[in-house]
Amino acid sequence: MRRIVGTTVVALLFGVGVVALYGERIEERSIDIEAPPGVVWSVLVDFAAYPEWNPFIRYAVAPSGLAVGQRLDVRIANHGSETGFRPEVLAATPKRELRWLGRVVAPGILDGEHAFEVEETRAGTRVTQREHFRGVLVPVAGSALDVGDAFDAMNRALRERVLATIAR
Numbered sequence: 001m002r003r004i005v006g007t008t009v010v011a012l013l014f015g016v017g018v019v020a021l022y023g024e025r026i027e028e029r030s031i032d033i034e035a036p037p038g039v040v041w042s043v044l045v046d047f048a049a050y051p052e053w054n055p056f057i058r059y060a061v062a063p064s065g066l067a068v069g070q071r072l073d074v075r076i077a078n079h080g081s082e083t084g085f086r087p088e089v090l091a092a093t094p095k096r097e098l099r100w101l102g103r104v105v106a107p108g109i110l111d112g113e114h115a116f117e118v119e120e121t122r123a124g125t126r127v128t129q130r131e132h133f134r135g136v137l138v139p140v141a142g143s144a145l146d147v148g149d150a151f152d153a154m155n156r157a158l159r160e161r162v163l164a165t166i167a168r
Contacts, residue, residue: 021136021139021140022108022134022135022136022138023133023134023135023136023138023139024132024133024134024138025132025133025138025145026130026131026132026133027130027131027133027145027146027147027148027151028128028129028130028131028151029128029129029148029151029152029155030126030127030128030129030155031126031127031152031155031156031158031159032121032123032124032125032126033124033125033126033127033158033159033162033163034123034124034163035124035125035162035163035165035166036120036124036125037095037096037118037119037120037125038095039125039162039165039166040118040124040125040127040158040162041094041095041118042165043158043161043162043165044098044116044118044127044158045066045098047059047060047061047062048061049161053157053158053160053161054154054157054158055077055150055153055154055157056076056077056078056147056150056151056153056154057074057075057076057154058075058076058077058082059073059074059075059084060072060073060074060075061073061074062089066089066092066098067089067092068089068090068091068092069088069089070088070089071086071087071088071089072086072087072088072089072100073086074086074087074100074102076150077150078144078146078147078150079143079144079146085102085103085104086102087100087101087102087103087112087114088100088101088102090113091115095118096117096118096119097115097116097117097118098115098116099113099114099115099116100113100114101113101114102114104135104137108134108135108136109135109136109137110133110134110135110136110137110138110141111133111134111135112131112132112133112134113131113132113134114129114130114131115128115129115130115131115132116128116129117130127155127158129151129154129155131145131147131151133145
């Protein structure tokens with residue numbers, strides 16, 4: 001009986017510790033592009049061309065197609081290093097939204113839900129890039145989660161790529 005009580009107490013303390021460490025963080029950056037949403041979308045989902053222009057997402061492949069539930073192969077560059085992961089596509093609505101969920105080790109450790117929202121404006125298109133980090137490592141991850149500058153760089157490069165596509 002003492003063993004069961006001891007194990008229960010340890011499990012409870014572990015659970016409380018995990019809940020106490022759990023954190024969330026959101027990074028979001030937008031850019032306006034003087035082009036129709038369809039053109040912006042076509043550049044955004046042309047993963048094969050990413051190495052040519054994208055300073056943040058250096059590599060992306062949709063081996064089974066860009067559809068909900070599919071896994072992507074992605075490599076990002078941030079703070080001078082590259083990281084690879086295999087996120088699951090959560091949304092792929094043409095000319096509107098691309099969203100995926102990447103995880104470190106297991107759910108709840110460090111999850112990153114990345115979204116690209118494409119919105120028509122009077123002058124063209126607004127693209128918003130967002131990352132919602134969740135998990136027990138968020139409070140201690142520090143600068144590893146500072147992706148705002150990388151988002152800005154990618155957004156500017158996306159605008160340049162779209163405008164160059166229109167000029168052709």
